[in-house]
Amino acid sequence: MARRGPRSRYQARLILVFWPQITKDTEILRYYYRIQFLVDRYRRFLILGILSLIATDLAGMALPWLIKEGIDAALHGSSTSTSLLKFPALILGAAALQGFFRYCWRINIHGFSRRSEADLRDRVFAHLQKLPLSYFQHTKTGDLMSRLTNDIQAVRELMGFGSLAIVDSLVVMVFSLTLMITIDPWLTLWAMLAMPLITVVVRFFARHIFRWSRATQEQLSVMSTFVQENLAGIRVVQAYAQEDNQVRGFKGISSDYRRKTMWLATLWGIFWPLMQVLSGIGAAIVLWLGGRQVLQGTMTLGEFVAFNGYLAMLTWPLMAVGYVVNQYQRGTSALSRLCEILDTKVAARFQSPEAPSELAPIRGAVEIRNLTFSYGDAPPALRNINLSISAGVVCGVVGETGCGKSTLVSLLLRLFEPPDGSVLIDGVDIKEMPLRKLQDAIGVVSQDIFLFSGTIRENILFGAENGTQQSLEDAARMAQILPAIEEFSAQFETIIGERGVRLSGGQKQRTALARALIKNPPILILDDAFSSVDVETEEEILKRLKKFMAGRTTLLISHRISTVRGADLIVYLRGGEVVEQGTHDQLIDLRGAYYRLYQRQRLVREVETLTHAEARP
């Protein structure tokens, strides 16, 4: 016992020391397990590729040997014209075999990695589509883009190049060394003296080159951001005559970029020549020692040439080993970032029951019971909301920015998860409802409109693929976008550009409205939808919508009392709570919070006129 004590302590310490490493390794194993499916799917390519790679290397090994035999045959004069032809023919044969197998491995291994890349991208994208919206609030678009392009590329390189380099290096090293030793063991030893340095140097440079290339990439993105801001804000720049200042700022950034790129170029500039030097040293040693042996007659000239050939063959595998270590690190960290996406749980709503679609059509009664909701650990955005909207009723929700209006909309759409039993449509908890049914029931025009870069038709039909031309035109007419569309030469086929840049702000909003209307939803939500068109237009749109709204449940959400004034029911939200509800007149008569909001707006006007009056005398 006494003797075991220190040892187990020592073991414990060992485990402590290596624990991070061990856990990290199991983490890494888990990452690789996530892409196991690619190997399963394309096993045939991988196996065929590796086999042909080995065959390629073996055929390549034969070449210097055949050259050796050819030279020696010629030198020893024992040759007839047939034996003179024999080796060239064999060389050509070996080269043809090598060529064939090289073709095979390239097709298979690169085919494997390209296919895997596409499949992996598919999988990450599909997963991304189903993540909860909260995920996207915390993650920058640029970051996700880089994961789906750069990181996937790094994983692809690891899979393709990595598997290739390991096999290749192993085969070439084992066979070259064996053949070199067969020719002359001592010369092999001397020639190999400088060679392992190649691996060390490659590893060193690969690390630093990677670091600097990342630094230049980052600087490039700093430069892009600067230009982007400058151009987007060019009006401000010119209005404040800041052109020269901006040019100066840009010069600093551009010079920085130049300096960083120069560092990178210098590293590359040393790296390649250094490789040549290192392999050149081996060749010089062979020339020196091998030359002596040829001179002394202990080695044939053919052996000398072949030896040189094998030595040259070793350069690449030794470099590859250096690369692979880096590729592995880079690939693993890229993979870990991809797994981070894949490990994020999809939004709960995607697990809702699949639709038995013979359910009764939705009438549109919305009920909210004791709804309290908060984003993550933040204080509740909505607190104890109770609200009952009968089918066909127009309900206005007013409140200032940040009162929880938009949260309410997100919960109705189940873009965020409401607590069980808190949001009901036609008396059914929306979480019990098939997702498709819920989505079909609600048409929404939200505050920040997102249009897709395709045609107007595609955008309006976004949520209603099977819409007919008639329904398309009807929806466009109701949303009052039809006249504008008819003025475009390509009409509904007009391509509206990224985020709808070719449309004016009002046209975008009306297109979004048509997109919601064409679904013919029993529930319509207009979430501050027309805040940026002028009041004239908003009134006109709402007036025309009256007919459409009849018989549908409508939620009019606004920070302006004027928008909701005419609603059957008005809810006043403040700080996430329903302060009051009723019709406009009722709420005014109540002389409560709504009335005070109303009064305050009036007060603001009065203050305005006061300052006016005071400024005058």
Added chain:
Amino acid sequence: MSDEIHRDDEILGKAYDARLMGRIVRYLRPYWKLLALAFAFLLLHTGSQLLGPYITKVAVDRYIANRDIHGLDVIVLLYLGNVFAGFIFLFVKTYATEYTGQRAMHDLRMEIFAHLQKQDMAYFDRNPVGRLMTRTINDVETLNELFSTGVVGLLGDLFIVFGIAGAMLWLDWKLGLICLAAFPVIIYISRFYRRRAREVYRESRLILAKLNADLQESIAGIGTIQAFGQEKKIYGRFQGINHGYRDVLLRSVRYNAMFFPIIEIFSALSIGLLLWYGGGLIVADAIQAGVLVAFIQYIQRMYQPLRDLAEKYNIMQAAMASSERIFTLLDTPATITNPVEPKTPDQSGGEVEFRDVWLSYRPGEPVLKGISFRVRPGEKVALVGATGGGKTSIISALCRFYEIDSGSILVDGVDVRHWNKQALRCHLGLVLQDVFLFSGDIAANLTLGDSRVDDQQMIEAARRAHIAPFIEKLPNGYKEEVQERGSTLSQGQRQLLSFARALAFNPKILILDEATSSVDTKTEMLIQDALQDLLKNRTALIIAHRLSTIKNADRIIVVHKGEIWEEGNHKELLGRGGLYARLYELQYSSEPSARRSANGATIQPS
């Protein structure tokens, strides 16, 4: 328009265009000494490359064959020396070319950027930000590759190929010819391959751009996608593009997989021919063995450059296309330039006058139709009217963001076309309340990095704009970084910031474009108060949205369909019952309180 952009960006033409090359060379001229150095070292490096096999030949034929051990030692040292010299030559060549290229590209980038700064707004209307960014960043990057790998690499390859051919012919011309016999075939195959590789390359670039655009859109629009439950459709679309991309790349895999082995088979064919013919010569004692050894090494080195020929060709081609686009951009002159001899007004009281001003963004579609008005020094004039009526155009014409078709605009008696642009804009402080924030700290956003505004002035301006208490509460005060999409500042705070900016610059004439977005009541009061301060002792032309601003104005100009419809103060215009009264009715009728002023008088809309 977006189609045009795509097409424009993807045109790949010739890999060499003398006219473009001539212009590119102009950017290298300042660094011609370095370039000459690079060229000299390129030649030296080629020489050292050619020397290696030759030294081997000498070692074999002269020393090994003659059993001269001492001579062998010397020649090995020579060989080693050549290896190290090669290292130096290659490094100096690489460094000098890179340095030249980076310098030239920096100069080019600066020229593009400075050129863009001078363009008018009509230019930016025509050219989306993305396209201009591509010119400044990506196209220059592509062009840079021309230097680092393209031209110099191609030259080096050419030197090597011709050098080796020459060396072989010099050593033994018959043997040399035999070894070079396969070369024409290889050149033919390379050309075929190059053409295919080019097609695939172009296609892959196109489809990659599409993939990125789709990805970007799918992430940015995720809220809408999920709200409409269209994940499957979007996924299907992405998958289609993704698989298309994969298929193009697989095609390129196939071409590469064919090409490289073919090159190697030909290299083996040459060696086979060499051994067959050279072996016979050795047997016949016509040549020495060393020649054979050197030839084998030469052949191996000769085929090396052919491998990445296609890649270099692509680089050349892409660089030509990029330079074409860059030069087109640089060749577009700025339409609004500074006058040769700018005038300054005799006295700068702050007067603005429009005389029958016509303006159109597109020919034949005037947005301003004969606008005439005068703003006297110290007067506050509000521009009112429905969206698209021409209010913003009036301001844009005044600031000379656009050139007017006819008429004239006078600021303090001097036509804006005779003003220095920068001086004019400093004189007319333009305040856009939908504030554009630059990344950087708050201070930089207040002063816009202008050294004329010192810290004292900045803080004073922030205080007067009522934004100082807020800024001082931030963890880093004025040094607080402004977040992406400006989440550090609320909408109202941004509006206050825009006032602070204007106060810091202290212009004689204030041009204010009021924000349309509404803010909470408390901030609204702060804005009102700051605005009063800002307007003091200044001439002001305001695109007004706030009722208080309109009422406080000395005069209201109602602009509609590019013309001035009515002029007068609030009361007069309401009394007239024209367009203004109708606009007013529409805007404020839902809030009856607004009609009542504090002294109890009720403004009666007709």
